[in-house]
Amino acid sequence: xxxxxxxxxxxxxVATPAMAELNVPNLSYRTGAxxxxxxxxxxxxxxxxxLLNERDGGIGGEKVAVPECETAYNTEKGVECYEATKGxxxxxxxxxxxxxTYQLIPKVTADGITLYTPxxxxxSAANGKVFANVFNYPANYWDGAxxxxxxxxxQNGDNIQGKKIALVYHNSAYGKExxxxxxxxxxxxxxxxxEVPVDHPGQEQKSQWLQIRxxxxxxxxxxxxxxxxxxxxxxxxxxxxxxxxxxxxxxxGSENDVLPAGDGAxxxxxxxxxxxxxxxxxxxxxxQYVYDAGKAxxxxxxxxxxxxxxxxxxxxxISEAIRKAQELAGTSAVNPAQVRDGFEALNLxxxxxxxxxxxxxxxxxxxxxxxxxxPGTAMIFQWDAAAKKWNQASDWIAADTxxxxxxxxxxxxxxxxxxxxxxxxx
Amino acid sequence: MFYREAGDFKTSYVDDSQxxxxxxxxxxxYAVLAVAFGVVPFLINDYWANAVFVPFLIYSIAxxxxxxxxxxxxxxxxxxxxxxxxxAYACYKLMTAFxxxxxxxxxxxxxxxxxxxxxxxxxxxLRIKGFYLAVATLAAQFFLVWLFNKVPWFYNYxxxxxxxxxxxxxxxxAVTGAQTTAQAKYLFCLVILxxxxxxxxxxxxxxxxxKWMAIRDMDIAAEIIGVNPLTTKLSAxxxxxxxxxxxxxxxxxxxxxxxxxxxxxxIQKSFLILFMVIIGGLGSIFGSFxxxxxxxxxxxxxxxxxxxxLGWATDLAAHIELMIVGALIVIFLIAxxxxxxxxWRLAKEKLRLWPFPH
Numbered sequence: 006x007x008x009x010x011x012x013x014x015x016x017x018x019v020a021t022p023a024m025a026e027l028n029v030p031n032l033s034y035r036t037g038a039x040x041x042x043x044x045x046x047x048x049x050x051x052x053x054x055x056l057l058n059e060r061d062g063g064i065g066g067e068k069v070a071v072p073e074c075e076t077a078y079n080t081e082k083g084v085e086c087y088e089a090t091k092g093x094x095x096x097x098x099x100x101x102x103x104x105x106t107y108q109l110i111p112k113v114t115a116d117g118i119t120l121y122t123p124x125x126x127x128x129s130a131a132n133g134k135v136f137a138n139v140f141n142y143p144a145n146y147w148d149g150a151x152x153x154x155x156x157x158x159x160q161n162g163d164n165i166q167g168k169k170i171a172l173v174y175h176n177s178a179y180g181k182e183x184x185x186x187x188x189x190x191x192x193x194x195x196x197x198x199x200e201v202p203v204d205h206p207g208q209e210q211k212s213q214w215l216q217i218r219x220x221x222x223x224x225x226x227x228x229x230x231x232x233x234x235x236x237x238x239x240x241x242x243x244x245x246x247x248x249x250x251x252x253x254x255x256x257x258g259s260e261n262d263v264l265p266a267g268d269g270a271x272x273x274x275x276x277x278x279x280x281x282x283x284x285x286x287x288x289x290x291x292x293q294y295v296y297d298a299g300k301a302x303x304x305x306x307x308x309x310x311x312x313x314x315x316x317x318x319x320x321x322x323i324s325e326a327i328r329k330a331q332e333l334a335g336t337s338a339v340n341p342a343q344v345r346d347g348f349e350a351l352n353l354x355x356x357x358x359x360x361x362x363x364x365x366x367x368x369x370x371x372x373x374x375x376x377x378x379x380p381g382t383a384m385i386f387q388w389d390a391a392a393k394k395w396n397q398a399s400d401w402i403a404a405d406t407x408x409x410x411x412x413x414x415x416x417x418x419x420x421x422x423x424x425x426x427x428x429x430x431x
Numbered sequence: 432m433f434y435r436e437a438g439d440f441k442t443s444y445v446d447d448s449q450x451x452x453x454x455x456x457x458x459x460x461y462a463v464l465a466v467a468f469g470v471v472p473f474l475i476n477d478y479w480a481n482a483v484f485v486p487f488l489i490y491s492i493a494x495x496x497x498x499x500x501x502x503x504x505x506x507x508x509x510x511x512x513x514x515x516x517x518x519a520y521a522c523y524k525l526m527t528a529f530x531x532x533x534x535x536x537x538x539x540x541x542x543x544x545x546x547x548x549x550x551x552x553x554x555x556x557l558r559i560k561g562f563y564l565a566v567a568t569l570a571a572q573f574f575l576v577w578l579f580n581k582v583p584w585f586y587n588y589x590x591x592x593x594x595x596x597x598x599x600x601x602x603x604x605a606v607t608g609a610q611t612t613a614q615a616k617y618l619f620c621l622v623i624l625x626x627x628x629x630x631x632x633x634x635x636x637x638x639x640x641x642k643w644m645a646i647r648d649m650d651i652a653a654e655i656i657g658v659n660p661l662t663t664k665l666s667a668x669x670x671x672x673x674x675x676x677x678x679x680x681x682x683x684x685x686x687x688x689x690x691x692x693x694x695x696x697x698i699q700k701s702f703l704i705l706f707m708v709i710i711g712g713l714g715s716i717f718g719s720f721x722x723x724x725x726x727x728x729x730x731x732x733x734x735x736x737x738x739x740x741l742g743w744a745t746d747l748a749a750h751i752e753l754m755i756v757g758a759l760i761v762i763f764l765i766a767x768x769x770x771x772x773x774x775w776r777l778a779k780e781k782l783r784l785w786p787f788p789h
Binding site: 033035036040044073074075077079080081084085088089091092103104107108110111112114115127128129176177178179181182184185202204205412416419423424425 | 476477478481482486527580589590591592593595597598608609610686687688689690691693694695697731734735738744745746748749750
């Protein structure tokens with residue numbers, strides 16, 4: 006009996022993975038209604054850290070451990086994953102879900118861990134004066150809405166007075182985020198704004214697209230995710246909506262979303278805060294150290310696509326912030342508080358991106374105590390159905406800060422007063 | 432052997448009608464209470480509270496509530512998620528409107544408000560039964576979720592439509608908000624669950640419960656012997672919704688801290704709690720606990736074994752987990768259609784006679 010118990014105890018001890026110095030959990034989802042988009046993102050995230058471990062021996066000589074935890078985009082499971090992983094010294098969380106982000110904002114603030122939400126999450130977390138532990142650079146939902154409107158303006162000679170613009174959105178916290186901004190922009194530019202909500206998970210959109218066919222908006226903007234995107238693009242094709250007047254936010258513009266609609270999706274536009282495609286020099290290293298070594302995450306079919314690039318973008322920013330933290334702290338074994346300082350002091354330059362093998366992949370970021378939101382810029386991409394690739398259709402466009410900044414200040418002030426938070430950085 | 436009745440004599444009606452007439456059962460119950468109140472709070476950490484105990488306690492409250500309606504009174508309901516949402520949003524509005532009032536009072540008031548809404552949606556039960564009533568309550572589910580998504584007043588006009596619980600304290604200890612300790616969360620939910628379970632047990636074995644069961648078993652016969660179907664059915668809806676509303680309020684304020692109505696209180700939640708009641712055992716308080724434990728704890732346990740110990744890929748583990756839980760539900764219901772409570776009852780019967788069966 007005693008022998009058996011010892012054997013079991015030994016087996017448990019062996020089964021527990023060895024503690025790495027840098028722990029960056031990946032709260033991913035590879036199951037459920039949002040899996041099609043969650044898988045490539047998680048693969049990109051894991052592969053980039055695998056590359057750092059294999060090629061450079063980690064960050065600053067410390068190996069990075071990326072334990073994965075399945076959330077299925079479900080907030081309860083997300084909380085479970087957070088609690089399950091934080092005990093191992095987790096440095097940064099990136100849950101890729103606005104719902105889970107809202108759960109975690111108070112928790113990470115209490116636990117002193119960083120929450121990094123590139124392009125999603127709570128928009129007003131861009132205000133570092135209130136949200137000390139949350140970072141959402143390089144761009145947020147409100148920037149996205151403003152950038153799309155700017156592109157529409159440039160298509161119409163800066164005058165969209167009297168035009169009708171519809172927002173097809175996922176009827177959740179995520180989809181509702183841009184409404185305030187678009188209302189303000191509608192006032193400023195004099196266009197008519199129509200809201201068209203789609204309920205989770207979004208497979209049923211017939212009535213919404215009937216409404217669009219009847220209303221004939223000049224432009225349609227989509228804030229969708231998961232299965233909703235592909236269905237919306239197919240429905241738009243069905244009602245013969247002109248694809249080049251149909252814009253998706255960065256979460257509504259992956260290959261998964263446009264491929265099912267075939268040639269009909271040709272000309273569909275989306276915005277992105279990073280480049281896409283497999284032409285960056287870093288892919289040579291990825292091929293050598295990760296794919297060919299048989300260490301790739303998932304089934305290996307995703308490299309180069311939009312969401313894979315975005316997972317890689319998140320991993321790259323996190324690793325650069327950790328590097329900065331190591332530099333500031335003077336030690337390679339950084340703790341969560343030091344990593345938070347690293348995020349706040351992050352200065353990602355064009356030269357550094359070129360060094361990393363990602364020239365022109367992203368915009369430079371220089372964060373500060375008050376600025377956790379980054380430059381707020383993105384590019385427009387257009388889908389070429391024949392070549393099955395995204396073509397860049399614009400240069401970097403900056404958001405309209407005159408409209409966004411007051412909204413961020415207002416929303417974060419409301420959060421601060423609800424939660425008795427004193428402003429920092431003054 | 433284990434459940435010895437020999438020498439356990441009752442000399443009064445009070446003794447004879449107690450909840451646990453067998454001494455061993457009674458001691459076991461005291462032992463469970465002693466561990467729950469006296470031992471667990473000293474051992475609990477954030478993981479055990481947030482991933483295991485708090486959801487289990489809250490789902491138990493919801494399952495007891497639904498069991499009162501479905502198991503004891505025979506009124507099938509698919510509106511549980513919607514009623515939990517009423518509890519959560521009522522609690523949120525009360526918390527933000529009256530910050531100086533104790534959170535305990537807000538939680539109870541949220542239950543009261545849900546009871547009112549439950550009665551409203553229970554009115555059709557006077558005319559329709561069974562599947563038809565299930566559809567009517569399903570309408571409540573969809574209507575309530577739509578309402579909380581549509582009307583910005585309910586979420587205080589926040590940009591995203593999320594509601595988040597500000598910090599509230601009891602006797603100087605935070606029970607909601609980020610600073611809450613695992614102990615405070617656990618004990619707050621445990622005290623409420625203990626009170627509500629005790630109340631439910633006593634309601635169901637008194638006049639009120641007998642009336643519910645009479646209506647469940649045969650409503651016409653019940654009416655003939657003098658049970659008023661109006662008050663009986665509506666009281667079942669009111670009390671059931673009260674429990675479910677409290678579960679919703681705790682789910683939002685103590686467990687998650689921020690919710691979004693469609694995701695947290697969708698139709699999935701209604702099904703989940705109905706499954707808890709069916710698997711645990713209709714018309715049994717213990718069954719509500721067993722069902723909640725089965726559906727809350729088993730997936731977490733399987734995840735920890737498959738991913739944590741065996742090191743399987745997370746997506747493979749998630750799919751296998753669904754298959755295992757699904758298969759177990761089917762096997763359970765084939766082996767014992769009356770649920771886990773009936774299995775437990777049979778085991779007790781057998782142990783009382785063991786080793787001398789008839």
